[in-house]
Amino acid sequence: MPELPEVETIRRDLAPRLQGRTIRQSDAHWSAKFTPATAIDHYRFVDLTRRGKFLIASVEPELARSGDGPMELVVHLGMTGRLQLHSDHAGVDLDHPHLRAWWLLDDGHTLTFHDIRRFGRIHVVPPGQYQAMPTLHHLGPEPFDPNLDSRLFHRLLSRSRRHLKTNLLSQRPIAGVGNIYADEALWMAKINPKIRRLGLERSERLLVAIQEVLALGIDNRGTTLRDYRTADGGTGSNQFTLTTYGRGGQVCLRCNYLLDSVVLDGRTTTWCPSCQAR
DNA sequence: CGGGGTTCCTGGCCGC
DNA sequence: TGCGGCCAGGAACCCC
Numbered sequence: 001m002p003e004l005p006e007v008e009t010i011r012r013d014l015a016p017r018l019q020g021r022t023i024r025q026s027d028a029h030w031s032a033k034f035t036p037a038t039a040i041d042h043y044r045f046v047d048l049t050r051r052g053k054f055l056i057a058s059v060e061p062e063l064a065r066s067g068d069g070p071m072e073l074v075v076h077l078g079m080t081g082r083l084q085l086h087s088d089h090a091g092v093d094l095d096h097p098h099l100r101a102w103w104l105l106d107d108g109h110t111l112t113f114h115d116i117r118r119f120g121r122i123h124v125v126p127p128g129q130y131q132a133m134p135t136l137h138h139l140g141p142e143p144f145d146p147n148l149d150s151r152l153f154h155r156l157l158s159r160s161r162r163h164l165k166t167n168l169l170s171q172r173p174i175a176g177v178g179n180i181y182a183d184e185a186l187w188m189a190k191i192n193p194k195i196r197r198l199g200l201e202r203s204e205r206l207l208v209a210i211q212e213v214l215a216l217g218i219d220n221r222g223t224t225l226r227d228y229r230t231a232d233g234g235t236g237s238n239q240f241t242l243t244t245y246g247r248g249g250q251v252c253l254r255c256n257y258l259l260d261s262v263v264l265d266g267r268t269t270t271w272c273p274s275c276q277a278r
Numbered sequence: 279c280g281g282g283g284t285t286c287c288t289g290g291c292c293g294c
Numbered sequence: 295t296g297c298g299g300c301c302a303g304g305a306a307c308c309c310c
Binding site: 033078079080098115116117118119159160161162226265266 | 280282290
């Protein structure tokens with residue numbers, strides 16, 4: 001599943017290659033989740049940023065006409081979404097069953113969005129107008145925001161009494177943490193995923209752990225377990241560093257106790273009952 | 279407004 | 295071998 005490190009890897013690869021390019025032509029799958037992709041023909045890519053797991057491309061009209069202003073193309077990859085840039089439009093299979101949208105650029109390259117399970121989404125909105133995307137609208141701070149310290153993180157976590165891991169996955173206390181990196185960070189911080197409140201000290205440990213596992217994930221160009229690919233079709237290598245996610249029933253790498261795995265609030269959750277005891 | 283439950287999807291896997 | 299059934303999983307959506 002693409003989480004912050006996967007989306008950031010794609011962003012870094014695509015940003016310099018999209019900047020300044022104008023969309024000549026586009027098409028999208030019939031679903032309303034993807035049709036907005038075709039709303040920005042003849043717009044130029046100005047910038048490519050990221051908030052949490054959302055990729056945000058700033059675009060402006062190629063020819064400024066009255067009533068046209070800058071827009072944002074917002075892409076969420078869902079579970080199985082892939083964004084790839086192809087140098088040869090003729091080589092792109094426009095009838096591929098998983099192709100959900102494509103954009104032909106003025107340099108002949110084609111940006112494609114494939115998504116097997118159709119959990120991804122594409123929006124085109126005026127800059128900052130995120131009401132149609134509640135999670136983005138209420139998104140917590142970026143994990144590497146210099147204004148985010150343990151006191152602020154503690155305050156944001158304290159707004160909900162749901163299980164700590166469920167709280168993290170809501171994207172409200174902090175942006176970009178999904179199931180994989182949540183399990184990894186909680187293990188690193190030695191915190192039980194089922195607790196409902198935590199003090200300043202554990203908030204600090206958790207924040208540092210989240211920053212560490214995300215930074216490692218970015219360094220490794222993401223975690224490729226099945227579907228995730230980089231913008232050039234390559235795989236990440238962070239799957240080889242995972243300590244917790246997907247390791248239920250195997251030994252804890254810290255204490256040799258057997259990792260337990262349960263479904264917590266609908267999400268598979270793996271943790272060490274010994275060193276992440278309540 | 280927070281929280282709980284449901285839905286969207288389809289490939290992969292399990293069991294008979 | 296073939297096939298029905300089941301499941302993962304982020305976020306929107308609905309309702310209380």
